Structure formats: C-alpha cells, structure tokens
Amino acid sequence: MAEFFLGVDLGGTKILTVVADHNGIILASEKRPTEAEQGPEKVIDNIYATVLDVLEKSSVRPRDIIKMGVGSPGPIGISEGMIYMAPNLYWENVPIVKLLEEKVKIPVILENDANAAALAEKWFGAGKDVDNLLYITVSTGIGGGIIINKKIYHGVNDGAGEVGHMIIDPAGPRCGCGNPGCLEAIASGTAINRMAGEAIRQDKDTLLKELFINNQEKIDGMMIADAARRGDQIALQIWHKAGRYLGIGLANLINIFNPEMIVLGGGVMNAADLIFRPMEESLKEYSFESNYKSVRICQALLGEEAGVRGAIAVAMGERLLR
Ligand SMILES: [Zn+2]
Structure with a gap:
C-alpha cells in the first residue's frame, strides 16, 4: 500500500504545507498567508486549502495519507494537541489537533517548530x-x-x-x-x-x-x-x-x-x-x-524548509527508525 505524509509549518505570517512519500521526499508544496488575526477557524480553513492544493498537485489520494505533522510556535502540549500560547498567532489555548482532525479527517501530530527543525536536520539535513x-x-x-x-x-x-x-x-x-x-x-x-x-x-x-x-x-x-x-x-x-x-x-x-x-x-x-x-x-x-x-x-542545511521537513519527520515517526 502506498504511504504518504503531510507536513505543515504553521508560522506567524505564512503556512507552508507539503506532501511527501514514504522516504520523506517532497512531492508538492503550497504556501498561503496564515491570517492569524482572523482567528483559529480561519487558520484551519487556510491549512485545509493548502492540503487540498498539495494533494491535487501531487495526485496523492487522501486515503493514502497516513498522518499529518504540524510544527507550531509554542508553548504547546503535544499529547493534549494544544497550542497554549503563540504570541505570533495571537492565540491562547487553541485545541489545534482536534480542530484540524475534524476538518482534514487525518490523524494529526503537533510539534514545537524548533524541535521539528531539529528533527529535520537529523533525518534530512546536516545530522x-x-x-x-x-x-x-x-x-x-x-x-x-x-x-x-x-x-x-x-x-x-x-x-x-x-x-x-x-x-x-x-x-x-x-x-x-x-x-x-x-x-x-x-x-x-x-x-x-x-x-x-x-x-x-x-x-x-x-x-x-x-x-x-x-x-x-x-x-x-x-x-x-x-x-x-x-x-x-x-x-x-x-x-x-x-x-x-x-x-x-x-x-x-x-x-x-x-x-x-x-x-x-x-x-x-x-x-x-x-x-x-x-x-x-x-x-x-x-x-x-x-x-x-x-x-x-x-x-x-535545510534553511527555510527545516520546519516543514520536520513536520514530515514528525508525521513519519517510528517509520524513520526502520
Ligand atoms: Zn529569555
């Protein structure tokens, strides 16, 4: 069975979303303004729009997506799926994982953006x-x-x-x-x-x-x-x-x-x-x-792509260790 993963780098000004294959190779990417000042629901809609775009560009079927990783500014709670505070997003206590899963219908894993970048450098970059x-x-x-x-x-x-x-x-x-x-x-x-x-x-x-x-x-x-x-x-x-x-x-x-x-x-x-x-x-x-x-x-080595590559690494999880 084909396995694909979504990665989202949720920044204060822009959202960068990619779809990658089981080797972490990026097949398509899409950027869009975050519009954080318009509230979490608008941001969720914007993320969803980028997801539809990358799926269309790559011809990957939604049912072949295993997981979606999201790198976000923090502090966050990973098991709670919560962004507790993100000054860049004007947010407090947003249950981002629940909101995204309801919309995208794919399991979502949240990670702190700097941690995601670290993981990206380990798997795909200098480390x-x-x-x-x-x-x-x-x-x-x-x-x-x-x-x-x-x-x-x-x-x-x-x-x-x-x-x-x-x-x-x-x-x-x-x-x-x-x-x-x-x-x-x-x-x-x-x-x-x-x-x-x-x-x-x-x-x-x-x-x-x-x-x-x-x-x-x-x-x-x-x-x-x-x-x-x-x-x-x-x-x-x-x-x-x-x-x-x-x-x-x-x-x-x-x-x-x-x-x-x-x-x-x-x-x-x-x-x-x-x-x-x-x-x-x-x-x-x-x-x-x-x-x-x-x-x-x-x-x-990854520059501006570190965040989104990290989100992919987060979505791939244990598969990277095989
Ligand atoms: Zn300080």
Missing part, C-alpha cells in the same frame, strides 16, 4: 550520520531542539530545548521572557540590531550611522554585516560580542549534553563569516576539552 545533536536557530530570537538517540527530547511537559533562555549574564539586558541576560537578549538578531542602535545613538564613529540614514533609519542585520565586512570597528565589535556570547551558550550545552554535533541555523548564520570565529574562541575556552574534541559544529 544524517549522527544520533545525538543539538539544533540552534539564531534569528530574531534564539530557539533550539535536543535530539537524543534520534528522537526529540521533550522534557516532562514539552518545555525542553529553550536554549535561547539560558541566562548568560544576569546583569545583561532584559529578555522578552522577562529574565535578564538570556542568550536571546544578547546574541540574537534582535540583540545585534539593538547594539547597533545604541552605537548610533551614542554618536560613535561608525559607518552604521550613514547606512542607517540611507536605509530610511531602519537597522537590519545585513547592514551591520556589510559595515563589518567593510572594516568598520564598531560593527566588528558587535559581531564579536554576539559571537562570544553565543560561544558561551554553546559551551554550556556541550558540557551538559556532550553532543556529537551542534547544528546552527537561522538568518544570523548568513553572517557566519563574522560570528563563527569569536563563537569558536569562547566555545573552546569554556567547554571541557574531551567534550570539545568530540563535537562538530555545523551549519544547518
């Missing part, structure tokens, strides 16, 4: 050859997933893997979560932009001022990377600082988990040329030597 890896995505925020013996480590109530909220500097700036000096507050894309904004306001001698004005007074990571690549000392210091902090975070994780591999993804890694060296320095300085020697630090 294919390893069983134990940590995945960290550095973009506007910092998220992550822990893969132990080829499976996601969820913790007792699905809250594990919040690597962005390990506190690196209690005297540091306040994080969106309320705590001070989380990794996310000092090494994310948002933190890098904040540091550039501070340098401009303090009227430091930096190219960033000119770029800021030419960019309609908006700051973005590309601009800060551009300034650094042109030798701007202030911009270089910002990348250096963020990289050092990221390395401290990774050293903590390396000492705790002794992983075979750490996979780094997210938009900030587009500036790997600027952030990798300071990150490597502090990572080496603070991690135990034997743990340091046995870990490989790799860039993610």
Whole structure:
C-alpha cells in the first residue's frame, strides 16, 4: 500500500504545507498567508486549502495519507494537541489537533517548530550520520531542539530545548521572557540590531550611522554585516560580542549534553563569516576539552524548509527508525 505524509509549518505570517512519500521526499508544496488575526477557524480553513492544493498537485489520494505533522510556535502540549500560547498567532489555548482532525479527517501530530527543525536536520539535513545533536536557530530570537538517540527530547511537559533562555549574564539586558541576560537578549538578531542602535545613538564613529540614514533609519542585520565586512570597528565589535556570547551558550550545552554535533541555523548564520570565529574562541575556552574534541559544529542545511521537513519527520515517526 502506498504511504504518504503531510507536513505543515504553521508560522506567524505564512503556512507552508507539503506532501511527501514514504522516504520523506517532497512531492508538492503550497504556501498561503496564515491570517492569524482572523482567528483559529480561519487558520484551519487556510491549512485545509493548502492540503487540498498539495494533494491535487501531487495526485496523492487522501486515503493514502497516513498522518499529518504540524510544527507550531509554542508553548504547546503535544499529547493534549494544544497550542497554549503563540504570541505570533495571537492565540491562547487553541485545541489545534482536534480542530484540524475534524476538518482534514487525518490523524494529526503537533510539534514545537524548533524541535521539528531539529528533527529535520537529523533525518534530512546536516545530522544524517549522527544520533545525538543539538539544533540552534539564531534569528530574531534564539530557539533550539535536543535530539537524543534520534528522537526529540521533550522534557516532562514539552518545555525542553529553550536554549535561547539560558541566562548568560544576569546583569545583561532584559529578555522578552522577562529574565535578564538570556542568550536571546544578547546574541540574537534582535540583540545585534539593538547594539547597533545604541552605537548610533551614542554618536560613535561608525559607518552604521550613514547606512542607517540611507536605509530610511531602519537597522537590519545585513547592514551591520556589510559595515563589518567593510572594516568598520564598531560593527566588528558587535559581531564579536554576539559571537562570544553565543560561544558561551554553546559551551554550556556541550558540557551538559556532550553532543556529537551542534547544528546552527537561522538568518544570523548568513553572517557566519563574522560570528563563527569569536563563537569558536569562547566555545573552546569554556567547554571541557574531551567534550570539545568530540563535537562538530555545523551549519544547518535545510534553511527555510527545516520546519516543514520536520513536520514530515514528525508525521513519519517510528517509520524513520526502520
Ligand atoms: Zn529569555
């Protein structure tokens, strides 16, 4: 019998849905705006529309679909099938699995989006050859997933893997979560932009001022990377600082988990040329030597597809282990 799987990456602005075969090969994909502000029912309708589209494009029959995996922002409850809170979606306590199963008539499994991306890198990306890896995505925020013996480590109530909220500097700036000096507050894309904004306001001698004005007074990571690549000392210091902090975070994780591999993804890694060296320095300085020697630090391979590939991996479940 033919076996096919659906994967849905439910984001704050867009829904990406794919259908894949029993090897996880994607046969068709479809994108659509989430329209989260119009409420859960509208979003369910939008997901359903993408499902119909991918089935039509791939000529897969609905009855040959075994399962549907959904990667969502969280916190979520996996066995409860609930999204407890998703600020990007303006949602609280939405029983997404029940709502989707009623509509699509296919068993649905919910997973946290960063965990899904971690699982995707393990099965389809940089971590294919390893069983134990940590995945960290550095973009506007910092998220992550822990893969132990080829499976996601969820913790007792699905809250594990919040690597962005390990506190690196209690005297540091306040994080969106309320705590001070989380990794996310000092090494994310948002933190890098904040540091550039501070340098401009303090009227430091930096190219960033000119770029800021030419960019309609908006700051973005590309601009800060551009300034650094042109030798701007202030911009270089910002990348250096963020990289050092990221390395401290990774050293903590390396000492705790002794992983075979750490996979780094997210938009900030587009500036790997600027952030990798300071990150490597502090990572080496603070991690135990034997743990340091046995870990490989790799860039993610799946890019924007990581979430939806992860949703497929979630839907395939135990089949991947065969
Ligand atoms: Zn935090």
